Each structure stands twice: as C-alpha cells, then as structure tokens.
Amino acid sequence: MTDPGKLALVPFVSVDHMMQIVHRIGIETMLKGLADAIEDDFRRWESFDKTPRIASHSAEGVIELMPTSDGENYGFKYVNGHPKNWKGGRQTVTAFGVLAEVATGYPLMLSEMTILTALRTAATSAMAARHLAPDGARTMAIIGNGAQSEFQALAFKAICGIDAIRLYDIDREATEKAVRNLTGTGLAITTHPTPEDAMEGAQVVTTATADKRNQQILTDNMVGSGLHINAVGGDCPGKTELAEAILHRSDIFVEYPPQTRIEGEIQQLAPDHPVTELWEVITGRTPGRTSAAQITLFDSVGFAIEDFSALRYVHSLLPETGLYVELDMLADPDDPRDLFGMLLRAAP
Amino acid sequence: MTDPGKLALVPFVSVDHMMQIVHRIGIETMLKGLADAIEDDFRRWESFDKTPRIASHSAEGVIELMPTSDGENYGFKYVNGHPKNWKGGRQTVTAFGVLAEVATGYPLMLSEMTILTALRTAATSAMAARHLAPDGARTMAIIGNGAQSEFQALAFKAICGIDAIRLYDIDREATEKAVRNLTGTGLAITTHPTPEDAMEGAQVVTTATADKRNQQILTDNMVGSGLHINAVGGDCPGKTELAEAILHRSDIFVEYPPQTRIEGEIQQLAPDHPVTELWEVITGRTPGRTSAAQITLFDSVGFAIEDFSALRYVHSLLPETGLYVELDMLADPDDPRDLFGMLLRAAP
Incomplete structure (x- = not known):
C-alpha cells in the first residue's frame, strides 16, 4: 500500500x-x-x-x-x-x-x-411555499404518502409553520407508514378516506404520487380559491398529477422553464404558456402571491x-x-x- | 452505525x-x-x-x-x-x-x-495503429515525453511489436524521466536533440505535448511517405500539434467526428473535410492503410x-x-x- x-x-x-x-x-x-x-x-x-x-x-x-x-x-x-x-x-x-x-x-x-435529494426536494418545496402560500397557512394535505411525504411534512413544519397534516394515499399501508414515521414530531396528523376529504380546510396541498403516467390526482373541482399547490410528483415526461383545467386557473411558478416544460405539469400546456421563474420571486423582481384568492402552483421537477x-x-x-x-x-x-x-x- | x-x-x-x-x-x-x-x-x-x-x-x-x-x-x-x-x-x-x-x-x-485514462489512451492509440501503421513497423518516435509517453511506448510494444523508442522533448528533464521509467522494459530507448533527429527511421510518430495552444510540433517537411502519425496531444479547442499541410497529405482517422472536429487536429480544417471513423476500419467497412506510401493519421481526442x-x-x-x-x-x-x-x- x-x-x-x-x-x-x-x-x-x-x-x-x-x-x-x-x-x-x-x-x-x-x-x-x-x-x-x-x-x-x-x-x-x-x-x-x-x-x-x-x-x-x-x-x-x-x-x-x-x-x-x-x-x-x-x-x-x-x-x-x-x-x-x-x-x-x-x-x-x-x-x-x-x-x-x-x-x-x-x-x-x-x-x-x-x-440528500429527499431532503432538498422537501426543502425546495417549503422554500417556494414561504413565498407563495397564503398568509397564516397552518394545514397541509399530502396526497401520495410514499418516500417523499414525511420529508415534505417536516419541511413545511420547520420552514412554513404548518402544524396539521392531512394524509391520503390510494394505498392504506403507505398512509399508515407515514403516520408511524410522523408520530412524535409535534405535527397533528389525520388520515382521510378520499383526497377530497384530506383537502378539506387545507391551505396547502402537496401531491407526491409515484405512478408514472398522466393522472388527475387533483381534479378541477377539488381546487378552491386561495390554495397553494405544491406539485412534486409530476416530474418527468408522461408523468403528471393535475387536471389541465387547474393549470389554467393557477399562477404557475417553476424552477427552470426549459426543463419544466418537458418534465413538469406544464407539459400539458402550450410551450409559450406564461410561467414565473421562482428566482424572480425570491429576488423581488416579480411578485409571488398577490391576493388571498389566487391559486398558486409550484410545478416542481427538481433542478441541478x-x-x-x-x-x-x-x-x-x-x-x-x-x-x-x-x-x-x-x-x-x-x-x-x-x-x-x-x-x-x-x-x- | x-x-x-x-x-x-x-x-x-x-x-x-x-x-x-x-x-x-x-x-x-x-x-x-x-x-x-x-x-x-x-x-x-x-x-x-x-x-x-x-x-x-x-x-x-x-x-x-x-x-x-x-x-x-x-x-x-x-x-x-x-x-x-x-x-x-x-x-x-x-x-x-x-x-x-x-x-x-x-x-x-x-x-x-x-x-486508467492514461492506460486506455495508450491502448486506443496502439489499437488504432494495429490497423493503420505500416507492416513491420518496429520504431516509434515520441515527441513530448510527459505523463502519457511511457504508457504509449509500452502499449505500442505490447500491441504493435514496436521495439525501439526514440525520445524528444523540449524539456530535457521530461526525456530523462521517460528514459528512467522505460529502462528494463525490453525497449531500445534513445534520446535525440531535435524532433527531426528523433523521427529518423521511425515508421510511427506519437505526438503528446502539453502546451495548450496551436503549435507545429511536426512541420510538413518532417513527415515522409508511409508514416503513421499518432496525434495524441491535440485534444481540445485551441490545442493542436501538426502543421495544417500535413493534414492535407494524410488519410485521417478519428473516433467520433462531432467531437474531433471541435477538439482534434482537424479543427484546423473545413468542417466537411473527409475523415474516416475508426470503427468503420475495425468492422472492415472501410479500408485502413491501403499502401506502403500512404501517410495515416490517427487524430485522437479520447472518447467516452x-x-x-x-x-x-x-x-x-x-x-x-x-x-x-x-x-x-x-x-x-x-x-x-x-x-x-x-x-x-x-x-x-
């Protein structure tokens, strides 16, 4: 040697x-x-x-x-x-x-x-929500309770002051696992039989499902005014979570448009559909949330x-x-x- | 843990x-x-x-x-x-x-x-020479006696039957280091005061110099008929080793044209100057060396x-x-x- x-x-x-x-x-x-x-x-x-x-x-x-x-x-x-x-x-x-x-x-x-990716994905979501979620948001629904869900819950607690998490997953075992893992963290955790039920009273909804196909985890009528949507699971071509109609009612914030247009929820939209780059909100160049009624969407795909x-x-x-x-x-x-x-x- | x-x-x-x-x-x-x-x-x-x-x-x-x-x-x-x-x-x-x-x-x-890169670069050069060098080649000049030179010498010994190496470097200490390192390998090693002298009687010349600029390590009149040129050092934009006139007299073999046109000796030539891809020679699709008088040039840049x-x-x-x-x-x-x-x- x-x-x-x-x-x-x-x-x-x-x-x-x-x-x-x-x-x-x-x-x-x-x-x-x-x-x-x-x-x-x-x-x-x-x-x-x-x-x-x-x-x-x-x-x-x-x-x-x-x-x-x-x-x-x-x-x-x-x-x-x-x-x-x-x-x-x-x-x-x-x-x-x-x-x-x-x-x-x-x-x-x-x-x-x-x-580290699980941590940074959740930290990015919560950092974006710090700029976009409605004032005083304390309740978040998490639709999709897989590997990313607990990281999201804790990031929103630590960074955005969320103290209640409402869980839903098509797989009850995934939800039970998330409940076990989040017990003792100081978050009020509830489980729900449907996504609609989970979203009741939530100011923020995080979608983080795993199926690689174009889904409608959220349909248009599930999304009320003032909501902040943290769309995490739509992150590669052919994998989306939101009904297209929601996108047309939302102000959309993205990391890096050339990548998000291929990988994000906005792959469903025309390539020139207006989006705001998150860094412009952070630097104060462009406003983030401007009214309590506005629907904000962080179309997260993960960037280098x-x-x-x-x-x-x-x-x-x-x-x-x-x-x-x-x-x-x-x-x-x-x-x-x-x-x-x-x-x-x-x-x- | x-x-x-x-x-x-x-x-x-x-x-x-x-x-x-x-x-x-x-x-x-x-x-x-x-x-x-x-x-x-x-x-x-x-x-x-x-x-x-x-x-x-x-x-x-x-x-x-x-x-x-x-x-x-x-x-x-x-x-x-x-x-x-x-x-x-x-x-x-x-x-x-x-x-x-x-x-x-x-x-x-x-x-x-x-x-491993030093080894694979030398192995690639010798593999190319196995298809391109003149029959019975036994003597190679190496112009530039830095970190790659000894690997080249041993690869040509092991793979092409080269048994005599003629060394030249502008820095005498580099040549002395190469002599020390190659002593006892079974190669006949000689050192030379000029590149012209080093190339005398050699059937193969390897250029492997370090300076990142457009140089003329080989000038046109140094290159006689039948030579195989193994050009290793011209491997990034703005770094070449051969006088352009040599390229016009040579049949040029490359790894991957889109990369070599930017990085290799042929960055000096028109973008449509004819070159042969080495893989086509190896598969027998295109001939390699076709005559004893032909000058062959392997314009090596290193490929993934x-x-x-x-x-x-x-x-x-x-x-x-x-x-x-x-x-x-x-x-x-x-x-x-x-x-x-x-x-x-x-x-x-």
Whole structure:
C-alpha cells in the first residue's frame, strides 16, 4: 500500500454518515439550513451555468447527470429513475453527487444523495411555499404518502409553520407508514378516506404520487380559491398529477422553464404558456402571491442548482461533524508529469 | 452505525488498488486487455448512445462529464483539464468514473480513472495503429515525453511489436524521466536533440505535448511517405500539434467526428473535410492503410466509449483480484418506500 498524499484524498459521505449528519444537526434544522442554502443560490440565479439534465433513457428507466457551476464550485448529481425497481427490493430513485473546485477541477466531496435529494426536494418545496402560500397557512394535505411525504411534512413544519397534516394515499399501508414515521414530531396528523376529504380546510396541498403516467390526482373541482399547490410528483415526461383545467386557473411558478416544460405539469400546456421563474420571486423582481384568492402552483421537477446548494451545505458541515471518510480517488504523483513513475514505484 | 444491505454497496477502486491491479495483471497484459476491450466496443459502435462530452469551461480549465451506454451498461467519466495545476503540485488531468447497470440504474463500480485514462489512451492509440501503421513497423518516435509517453511506448510494444523508442522533448528533464521509467522494459530507448533527429527511421510518430495552444510540433517537411502519425496531444479547442499541410497529405482517422472536429487536429480544417471513423476500419467497412506510401493519421481526442470499455474491463477483474473496497453509497431501506423510516431508525 502506497501512502496517498493529501491532495489525492476526497471526503466521502456515505449513506450512514448522511443519516448521522441529519441526526447530529437535527432534521428540522437541516431542512431549514438546506432551504436557506437553496434560496441563497436562487437569489444569485444568473451567476450559474444552467443546462437541462443529460438523460440516458431505456425501457426500464432513466439515468441522468445534472451538472451546474457558479464559477467557484462545480457540482453534479447522478440519479436514476426506475419505477419497477421496488420489485427487486431496490429504490426507484437513488443518487450520489460530487462537489468540485472550479479553479483546479479537483473534487471536494463525494456524497450519497438519495437521502440528500429527499431532503432538498422537501426543502425546495417549503422554500417556494414561504413565498407563495397564503398568509397564516397552518394545514397541509399530502396526497401520495410514499418516500417523499414525511420529508415534505417536516419541511413545511420547520420552514412554513404548518402544524396539521392531512394524509391520503390510494394505498392504506403507505398512509399508515407515514403516520408511524410522523408520530412524535409535534405535527397533528389525520388520515382521510378520499383526497377530497384530506383537502378539506387545507391551505396547502402537496401531491407526491409515484405512478408514472398522466393522472388527475387533483381534479378541477377539488381546487378552491386561495390554495397553494405544491406539485412534486409530476416530474418527468408522461408523468403528471393535475387536471389541465387547474393549470389554467393557477399562477404557475417553476424552477427552470426549459426543463419544466418537458418534465413538469406544464407539459400539458402550450410551450409559450406564461410561467414565473421562482428566482424572480425570491429576488423581488416579480411578485409571488398577490391576493388571498389566487391559486398558486409550484410545478416542481427538481433542478441541478438545488443539488448544488445541498452539496455545498453538506460540505460546510464536514469540519464540525467529522462524519466522512477520505477516499484515495485522485492520483497524486510527487511530480505531476510522472504518473508512470508513481505506478512503477507502487510495484509490490 | 447501521448495517447497509448488500444492494447499498458499490465496489470502489482507489488509485492504490488500480496500481495494484496493474501490477497483478502486468502492465503489458493489461494494455492488451484494454485494447481488445476497446476494439470489441468499437466493433459494435452502432449499439452505443453517443454524445459529445458535456463541458463546463472556466478561465483556469474545464470540467467534463463523458457518458455513454450500450443499452446494458452505462458509464460516465468525470475529468478535468487544468493546464496550470502542476504549479500547485496537482495533476493537470484527473478523472474518476462510474459503471452502472441500465436495467436498475444502480452503479456497479466507482473507480479512479487518472491512471486508467492514461492506460486506455495508450491502448486506443496502439489499437488504432494495429490497423493503420505500416507492416513491420518496429520504431516509434515520441515527441513530448510527459505523463502519457511511457504508457504509449509500452502499449505500442505490447500491441504493435514496436521495439525501439526514440525520445524528444523540449524539456530535457521530461526525456530523462521517460528514459528512467522505460529502462528494463525490453525497449531500445534513445534520446535525440531535435524532433527531426528523433523521427529518423521511425515508421510511427506519437505526438503528446502539453502546451495548450496551436503549435507545429511536426512541420510538413518532417513527415515522409508511409508514416503513421499518432496525434495524441491535440485534444481540445485551441490545442493542436501538426502543421495544417500535413493534414492535407494524410488519410485521417478519428473516433467520433462531432467531437474531433471541435477538439482534434482537424479543427484546423473545413468542417466537411473527409475523415474516416475508426470503427468503420475495425468492422472492415472501410479500408485502413491501403499502401506502403500512404501517410495515416490517427487524430485522437479520447472518447467516452473508450472509458466505458476500460471501466468494463476493470470491473471484470474485480472478482479475481479482490482489489477494491465496498462503499455504502446507495440508500437501501427494508421497504423502498420507507426512506424516512430508515433515517429515523438510524438515530443514535
């Protein structure tokens, strides 16, 4: 075993370390920290290199790379989406990512991102709702109680002051799991036999269902004035959750239009249908919610900058937590032009 | 510490493990194995998803992602190019990559690729020369004796039967380093005061210089009939090594035209200048060298399929060598829909 130099080592945050980081920081504090990091980066939106994700499609699913850079750091996420993976006991979505230094091209951190993506998705939703939900909103319905639902509930509690969650899922077991997981968090949790019932009295509704097809989880008559809709599950071509009529009654806010028009709820609309970019609301350039009666829709699909923000945030926690190991991932010869000599000297 | 399930673990080949693999297999055997793997994949060129690399440019350099897939496996490489990195004791080029399974999207292996890229670049050059160099070629000049030079020398020895190497570099120390590293390999090594002198009697010339600008490492009158030119160093916009006149006298072979026209020697030529794709020679669709007098030029820039082949080859060596560790990189909850529950149960 040769002794790699310091420059060769890249901090790696495993799944276990990520879970320890969450518990060390506290999940609600971490969701708040992520929301602030994401909001900070949306505020300087124009300084980022932006590109739609690079997707490799197959019959079974998709593998995507999502890179971005702010000129100082570079980040990318590898993420797959394979709806039938659960049959083999695998996650339908898993992810990992890398944060790097633009000046040298050297990676600063490799991290699991399955858990981190779940956290950043919820943090982004709640951050958007902070700008879009009606004043004094305290009750949220969650339609679809799968892997993302508890993260959404806690993010809206920590960031938006939601204290009551009304759950519905077509699969009763999913709802029961969410109830178990949210017990003891301080949220008032109720379960409901229909989506209509779940939405009664809610100021915010989150849709986060898993079926990859064009659905109408919300029909037009379910959506009353003043509602904020946090549409999380419509996030790839051919997968939507809202009846088209709802979109025509809503003011629609999106992350990055070139991507959302392909992947989001608005894939149902004409390509020039007006939408507002969330960063414009955050910078004050465009108003968010302007009246109590307005229906606001955050058509969330997940964008590379959110992953970048999440990687930066986790990277900032490494010194205080020490929750990582160092990987010998980069060749580090004494003389950078003598890679072959390093190899020769490693002979057993 | 929770105990990650088997599905959560991804084999990781560190720099040290990669060097141990090279010594375990033998460097020449490994170069041959890589050349065969790359040739096999070029032979089924049409079954690959191909896309030019995705580059993020900055004042200091570039960070690139190079993905490809054959429908069964997916691979990508992260690679940086930062010409001034050596000033801070860093490599100008470092890389790592991932091989994944298309059916599930799950990574099969994470690997260092700084050393592996050096090996695959040399293996690709020698594989191309196997189809293009004149019969009975035994002598190769190498102009530019930096990090890639020794790999080229050994690949041409192992794969093409080259037994004499004539070295020249503007920096005498680089040449002395290459001599030291190649001593004892069975190659006859000589050093030369000028590139012209180095090329005397050589049937093959490899150019592998580092300066990122348009140079004339080879001028027109240095190139005699029958020569095979292996142009390795002209590999990004604004970086070329050959006088344009040479290109007009040569039959030019490239990896993937959309990328080579931007990055290779042929960036000097009209965008419709005729070139032959190497895979067409390998499949027998187009002839390679057709006469002893012909000047052949392999305008190498490095393509994602070569990295894919290299990752597949290294992955195939893991069971027999055991030279890797397993990383807890993918979340693996007992119930895939219960990511939050897994996080809760990891509380200390």
